[in-house]
Amino acid sequence: MPAATIGPELQRLIDLLAKMPGLGPRSAKRAALYLLKKRDPVMRPLAYALDEAANKVKACSVCGNWDSVDPCAVCADSDRDQTVLCVVQDVADLWALERAGAHKGRYHVLGGLLSPLDGIGPDDLNLGSLIARGKEGGISEIVLALAATVDGQTTAHYLTDHLESSGVKVTRLSQGVPVGGELDYLDEGTLAAAMKSRRPY
Template identity: 60%
Template sequence: MRNIDPVEDLIALLARLPGYGRRSARRAVLRMLMDPQRQMLPLADALRNAAEAVLPCDVCGNLDTRSPCHICDDPQRMQGLICVVEGVADLWALERAQAHRGSYHVLGGTLSALAGIGPEDLRIQPLLARIEAGGVEEIIIALPVTVDGATTAHVLMDRLGDTGVPVTRLAQGVPIGGALDVLDDGTLAAALRARRPA
């Protein structure tokens, strides 16, 4: 087939979206081409707007339209209570859950020997700098419960040890709504070890 270049270009770019491939990209493009004015131009504008307006917060690494971001800049929040997360997605998840009333620190990844990500690739130094600047009362480590996440937490606690700031981590256990028989052994064992008075 002779390619229709603008369409092929668009399919190639859409196919890179997570969960998308050439087939779904083609389907999306065909559907959008039914009504380009309402389905394509608004998306083009939204992409451009977001690309131009959004930037990382210099303090915590969150993405926002300003830096410091609206969380770091909020006097209502306990700025001395810093929750350390792997990425912005985790920060957003915690915000959706309205679970944390302090501030955040985005590490930007976890240590990974396989992917060649070392401590210097993560935003550990900026976290130490925030602590040095004073006012930090507690660091909550909210990294993923994976091998890489645990390694990262370990290294992080090592570095934070000298600062004298109390470090805590998220509880591990049975998720709300979680049926016991489908849970993995590790989670079950952890929940049993961490059992509390009823």
């Protein structure tokens, strides 16, 4: 397309929208046209919300969750079980566990996984503060809710090693057949793991 067809302001908006996950170059154009049609109900409020969130949302100094208050609302919630910590890679995983109602305690967000290949070491993640929380006392169990990948296992091993001396029980999510999953479509690794950790009815 000749550069002249789309003006510079509009082109800049499209280029930035196209960087968002879930939007490609073509859907970014569609989104830009949609926004221009909804300037007051969506476009200007979105500009304001982006700016406000960029300035106000910060990582919780206790657990690493993102919130506009510190400590975050999850850490400050006294109704939550203070003795069980759930360790997740990212805020998205915290939200997923909350959506499932799977955890009633508090969290610790690592901000990534150890990955020697990508050059991500212990100092790049929220690991030290987790080990400190474990040694502080008051916590009886730390659940490692990490991805079942090589990096997830590396991180889990590192944490298990460093938390051993604190005497806190370290657990991990079970592996097996997903609820509603058909055996036929499962990969061999999952099937083997499910068979290995089979349980009595």
